[in-house]
Amino acid sequence: MSTPLLHAEGIAKSFSGVPALTNGQLSLRAGTVHALCGGNGAGKSTLLNVLMGILQRDAGYVQIDGREVNFPSPHDALDTGIAMISQELEPVPDMTVAENIFLGREPRLMGALVDHRRMRLQAEQLLRELELHLPANARLGSLSIADMQMVEIARAISRDARVIIMDEPTSAIGERETELLFAAVERLKARGTGIIYVSHRMNELYRIADDYTIMRDGTFIETGAMADIDRHRLITTVLGKELDEEYAKYNRPGADTLLEVDDYGRGKDFERVSLDLKAGEILGIFGLMGSGRSEFLDALFGAAPAERGSARLRGAPFQPREPGDAMRAGIAYVTEDRKGSGLVMGASIKRNVTLASIPDVARNSLIHEGMEDAVATPFVERLQIKASSLDMPVKQMSGGNQQKVVLAKWLQTQPSILLLDEPTRGVDVGAKREIYAFMSEFARDDRAIIMTSSEIPEVLGMSDRVIVFRKGRISGELHGDELTQENLVRLSS
Amino acid sequence: MNQASSSATPTTSATDHRNRITGFLSDYGIIVAFIVLCVILSVVSPYFLGVNNLLNVLRQVSINGVLAIGMTFVILTRGIDLSVGSMMAFAAMVAASFAVVDSGMPLIVPLTLGLAAGLALGCVNGVMVARFAIPPFVMTLGMLSMARGLTYIYSDGMPISSLSPSFLWLGQGMVVGIPVPVILFAAVFMLAWFTLRYTTFGRYVYAVGGNPTAARLSGIKVSRITFSVYAISGLLCGLAGLMIAARTSAALPQAGVAYELDAIAAVVIGGTSLAGGKGRIVGTLFGVLIIGVINNGLDLLGVSSFYQQLVKGAIIVVAVMLDRSRLSNT
Amino acid sequence: MKTTLHRIAFTALATAISTSALAEDPLRIGAATYGLQGEFMQLWSNALEAHPAVLSGDVEVTVFDGRYDALVQSNQFDSMITRQYDAILFVPIDADACVAPVIKASAAGIPVVGSNTRCNTDQLASFVGSDDVLAGQMVAQQVIDQIGDNGKVVVLEGPIGQSAQIDRGEGIDKVLAENPGIEVLERRTANWSRAEALSLMENWLTAHRDEIGGVIAQNDEMAIGAIQAIIASGRSPNDIAIAGVDGITDALKAVTQEQMATILQDATAQAQGALDVALARLGKADEVPLSDIWERYPELEWAGGEADTYNIPWTLVDQDNVAELLEQRQ
Incomplete structure (x- = not known):
């Protein structure tokens, strides 16, 4: 050579x-x-x-x-x-x-x-x-x-x-x-x-x-x-080790409708979006950058409320005006930008885990550090977060471990609906699988996930059903055998 | 991962050792610097360590200390409050106008109104920054001028003196040998330390400063927290106003010009990051003390005030430099 | 707008044909002060408004706030020239920066009468003020008279480089040179500020203990700051010879308690005298009422308003005259 x-x-x-x-x-x-x-x-x-x-x-x-x-x-x-x-x-x-x-x-x-x-x-x-x-x-x-x-x-x-x-x-x-x-x-x-x-x-x-x-x-x-x-x-x-099957999927969508969205719209970001989410379901949303998928999740979470249309959660009207509204209704939102909107990078693992549930670790508005440790510790094991200590700043962690901290933050709010925007971006193969396994474990009973991703294999592998966004509107819905790369590409572009 | 390291990096233990030292210095560096400064001053000036002199230092720093504590809250949320000196002057004027000897007002009236005057202006800052998204620098720069203007309007440009002895006690009195302003500063410090360390509000302040977007998406009412820190700063300006009027026996319309610079300097020397989310109130305490000790020490040594300014400025720059090197280490 | 234009046109016309009869419209006099934020300039401008010719409606004065900025004053001159004021009374912030505006105004045919603070130009129509060198001499002499030929003093100075600081310092130096037994322990600026002088004096009392026999302060605010530091240190101001300059109200009160001496700078005489001279230069001295200051100070020669300089005498405030002066302030 x-x-x-x-x-x-x-x-x-x-x-x-x-x-x-x-x-x-x-x-x-x-x-x-x-x-x-x-x-x-x-x-x-x-x-x-x-x-x-x-x-x-x-x-x-x-x-x-x-x-x-x-x-x-x-x-x-x-x-x-x-x-x-x-x-x-x-x-x-x-x-x-x-x-x-x-x-x-x-x-x-x-x-x-x-x-x-x-x-x-x-x-x-x-x-x-x-x-x-x-x-x-x-x-x-x-x-x-x-x-x-x-x-x-x-x-x-x-x-x-x-x-x-x-x-x-x-x-x-x-x-x-x-x-x-x-x-x-x-x-x-x-x-x-x-x-x-x-x-x-x-x-x-x-x-x-x-x-x-x-x-x-x-x-x-x-x-x-x-x-x-x-x-x-x-x-x-x-x-350095053998792996399970890449996309572990054990969840089964049930018959009950958890969330119904009717004719949602906001500005020029998205319009006429209607969909429903079943209990136990992982609903995939696929679309190119700028198709309005992330903006739609923002609206569902109340981060940038919808201007048109309505939604019902377990049959009751649901109209989130700010994130707190959605959180109280049992919705959690893992955004696509971990550093920008998910974590306080300079703060410790512990503080990030409790970020969305500070009142839970406090009595009479006073933080109880023992409770904080008690809240954060189980997640380290459950999500296999690799860290020397709970006081380690998250900015010193790898992307996969950071993403697990974000998940832990939301799990602590005990949500029933998880909105995941690009859940495995910048996450290595091993951590990816762990996140997939976690997703299929989460979406059971009366819980469900809405996931967006631009990675086609992930969307196909993890979703029970996929809704495709194109230029701010729904361009199609795919089930079962229709879930193919060709269909996704055709409907999205 | 650790196994191979010994052969590849023979200097590991040395760097580790060095790192532990820099780690200690960055955590407690401000305290070390303060102690070193005190040791030097007590060697070169025999008067420095006297009880009376130390009480003088504490009394002299107490007003800047109260302002700097409010400033710490604001800076922790990535904000800045340039209006503290003016708000203090306004509060002092309002309080003094109800504290003149022949006004016959009970002490509670000037105290309440002085604090309320500071709080009110702080709330205006808070509403404009939190609700109307005016950049803090711009809003408080505006307030710097507006509050000063209000002070002149309220006072007609004339000082208010002949204040009642009970009011003057706030600035000149002693309790068990400790000056009242020092007690007030200590109380504010303890309260602020406790709030930032142990309360949910304190936690929210750090979160909002660390990443406002993440805080908002985690259900924290960011604008409420932002409003609160400016209100706190205003309230503490009110307290500082009472203290300065009582200490100088008069409310002077030009009091507190450029005090915001010393307050910001103390916070920065104390290691609080202007980028928000990182910093401790203990750091601010030592930042305040360092500035006070330098002023006092150079006075004792008869050094020209020109050098005091030079030294103070240099210390700010060095403090931030140490902060930077700590950031790049991690 | 219309009336303003009309008025300007009329004034121009009136000036052009130099009407011998009393003008229908009042004379318009501009008063450019260095800043209205201190008690002294407030007294000065209040005295101007109380001048008999203003009260009678023959003269209309507009007081400008120079905001302690030479550039602001220069801009105010420009607008006064544009609006064709009949005369300008000028209290400059700086003895050199004031030269250009004065030349500009006198080139435009507007007489400028200096007051209080000197301006290094021969273009002033006249100057009505008090001799700061003399004030320095008097304040130093007051202290030395009390402590005798041998003693130790500290000197509190104004902002370094301001003309009052330089001139009063020169006077103090003269007296000190004549009294070799007097030792100056410290000499520093406290920037005319009560709060700064308070801290500085506290630190000096620590450094020099009971050595300090006298405090020579270049203004009263700083002298009062020193008194408060002395009281706070457990000493009595009656034991230390303290003197200041200006005669502000708080200083007069301190004189009644025998805590200090002060040299009264007569703001009323400076303001009203300047206006009298301006009226004389406009040829109106015989037509409008003049102030009574010329009777109050018989040693002050009126000379038909033609003199280049009028030095308003300083008045030493003591137990004999303090009650009367305080009365006038009410």
């Missing part, structure tokens, strides 16, 4: 004495896509941050074209041709698309002035090449999250980077954008660019990756060609 484009070996990195990475290893060939696999906490992000010069390694070496390199800062990595599209978008919302793409290396006029015309023209050409129908002079903040992500990708490509790191690039974008991204990846491969690709979505890896490297507990486990490893072995190697 010829000299790899990028080769890293023996990379180690500790934080405050706690090792996050003990033996990172990765060999990327030019013109290939290399899947970097591992659960949350496996050390993937740490390794990537070392490669990008965001973190400084404690041990090991990195070679580009066989020559050892050292990046004191991300700027040096960029100069050497390594770019990263990260999970956390870092755009400047008040600048235009073109300005964002060329941020920090704007075309110059007479060495000092920004050549806006040339910048716009170059940006337009790039967007055309990527088949992105975005105006180069649009303000970035006015775009959807998916479009912003595509701009990030365009930015990395425009740098003529030889190595592009894509960390969960599809977690916030829809089917169409994913296809555009993959087309762009193919073109990059043809140009000899090497791509390190991180995703929890197995389907994607099998579609575009050539090689894989598996990491677990901060250590390199194995590497090889994607063609030589099957799905089952990949997952068990990542987890």
Whole structure:
């Protein structure tokens, strides 16, 4: 085999004495896509941050074209041709698309002035090449999250980077954008660019990756060609153990109607939404970004109340004006944005678990810490939350464990209806399964779940029935045999 | 995960040790800094450690202390209250106008009206920020000017003095050898500490500051909490107004100019994050004490007040720097 | 709007043909004060409103609040020039920043009479004020007269760089130079503020114990702050020689209790005298009633209003005259 484009070996990195990475290893060939696999906490992000010069390694070496390199800062990595599209978008919302793409290396006029015309023209050409129908002079903040992500990708490509790191690039974008991204990846491969690709979505890896490297507990486990490893072995190697069936489903919808929604509407977000939810049911709502699915859940929870239509809960009129109303009626809402609207990131596990039920752990408005521990402790076991202590800040936890804390917060309110918006976004394979198992356990007796997801296998695997949203309206309902990928795609686009 | 670590990172134990020290410093750094400061001052000035001097320091910081405690509540919710100095001056003026010797009013009248004046203005701040979503900086900047204007209107620009001895006791009296303003400050501190640590309201304040969206979606009435912290700040301005009028034997229309800066400085030195949701009232107490001890110490040493300003400013910056490094460590 | 325009037009016309007869409309005089937020400027502007020519309706005065900002004062000059006031009485915030507005106004043919605070320009029509250097001398002499040739004093100063601070400081220095037996223990600014002087004095009393024999304060507010610190420390202000400048009401009350001495700056004489001089420069001195200050201070030469400088004498307030002065304040 010829000299790899990028080769890293023996990379180690500790934080405050706690090792996050003990033996990172990765060999990327030019013109290939290399899947970097591992659960949350496996050390993937740490390794990537070392490669990008965001973190400084404690041990090991990195070679580009066989020559050892050292990046004191991300700027040096960029100069050497390594770019990263990260999970956390870092755009400047008040600048235009073109300005964002060329941020920090704007075309110059007479060495000092920004050549806006040339910048716009170059940006337009790039967007055309990527088949992105975005105006180069649009303000970035006015775009959807998916479009912003595509701009990030365009930015990395425009740098003529030889190595592009894509960390969960599809977690916030829809089917169409994913296809555009993959087309762009193919073109990059043809140009000899090497791509390190991180995703929890197995389907994607099998579609575009050539090689894989598996990491677990901060250590390199194995590497090889994607063609030589099957799905089952990949997952068990990542987890280090055998797995149950991926979508565990034990719940059975009953006959009783729990919730009826009649002709719901709000502004331009959604309208004429009518549906019902049976006891014991997991109702899937599928739709692309902007189809109104999250907005509909917001309305059901009273976070942004419906303006039109009515709802009945167990036969009684239900009209939530604020989250408290819905909570008292037994509804809980796990939003899609954990960090933004689910957790207080700087606060401890304990405090986040009791966030929605503070009066439960207080007597006469005085917090009773013993009660607080008593409330939080059982959830750690029940949901298998991995944490050294209940006083650990949630921002130090992996995505999967954070999501379990959000679930614990809501379970403490003893809801009968759980609204789950993208319940497994940014959650590793192992935790995903635990969440699925929890869902099917929850949706029994007189309880039920409404779940939205943009991940088709998840929607198909977990839902008893799926309602498809398109441009703010219901475009169809699928049961039993009708639950296929083709039908979902047809009704949603 | 831990097994492989010893070979890959031989410096683990050293970094661990260092980390434990920085961890201690960030948790108790403010107290350590305060003690170091006191030790230095007691070495260079023989008078510093005297009982009377320490009581002086406490008396001198008590007004800023009361303001800084209200400010802590506000800053914990990601807000800011720039109007404390003006609201204090207004409350002082209202109280004093009912406390002049020949007014014949019982003491309860100026006390109630002074507190009510502060509370009322605080409520205006609260309603505008919580209900009408005016950014706190803008609203309280407006109130800074409005409350000062009200003070001049109410007083015609003239000081009110000749206050009754019972009223002056609030600022100049002693109870078992401890100055009354110090007792008031201590009482407010204990109450605030208890509230933030043990009550549901305190928990709501942290939650709202930590993530207002998550708090709202968890059923917490965010606007009610936001309103409350500005009302609390106003009420404490009322109390500070009573204290300053009683201490200086007069309500002066220009009293309290720029006091908001010292209050904010104390909160920031005390480690409360301007980004909200993080901070402790004990930190504010020591922030207040540090500012007071520096002023007192430099006075004792006969250092020019120009240097006091320089030192105070530098300490604010260093405090925030330590805070930043703590954040990036975790 | 219409009447204003009419009035401006009429005034312009009247000025242009310089009518010998008494104008139908009253003379319009602008009074630019540095700020109305202290007791002294309140007394000054009240005295202006009480001038006989204003009461008789011959003169209409408009008092501007300079808000302690030289730029604000400059803008107010611009509008007074635009609106063609007949004359301007000027109490500047700063002796140098005031020069440009004065030149502008006098170029526009509007006489500017300075009052209270000096302005470093020869373009002033006249200046009616009191000599701050002399006040400094008097206040220092008062303290030294009480403690004798040998003793230790502290000096409380105004905001560094303000002309009153500089001039009063110069006077104090003169007296100190003549009295080598007097040792200055501390000399610091308390920014004219009672609260600041109170804290500063508390700390000095700690640092110097019973050494402090006298307090020379550049204004009364700071002297009163010092008295309160002395009382709070368990000492008696009657044992320490304290003197201040200005003669504010609280200081007069303190004089009745023999706690301090003060040098009265006569706001009434400064305000009314300035208006008298302005009227003389407008050629109206014979047609309208003038104030009685020229009779009250026989040593003050009227000179037909033609003099460049009128120094209103300072009055030492003692037991003999304090009751009468307090009466006038009611």
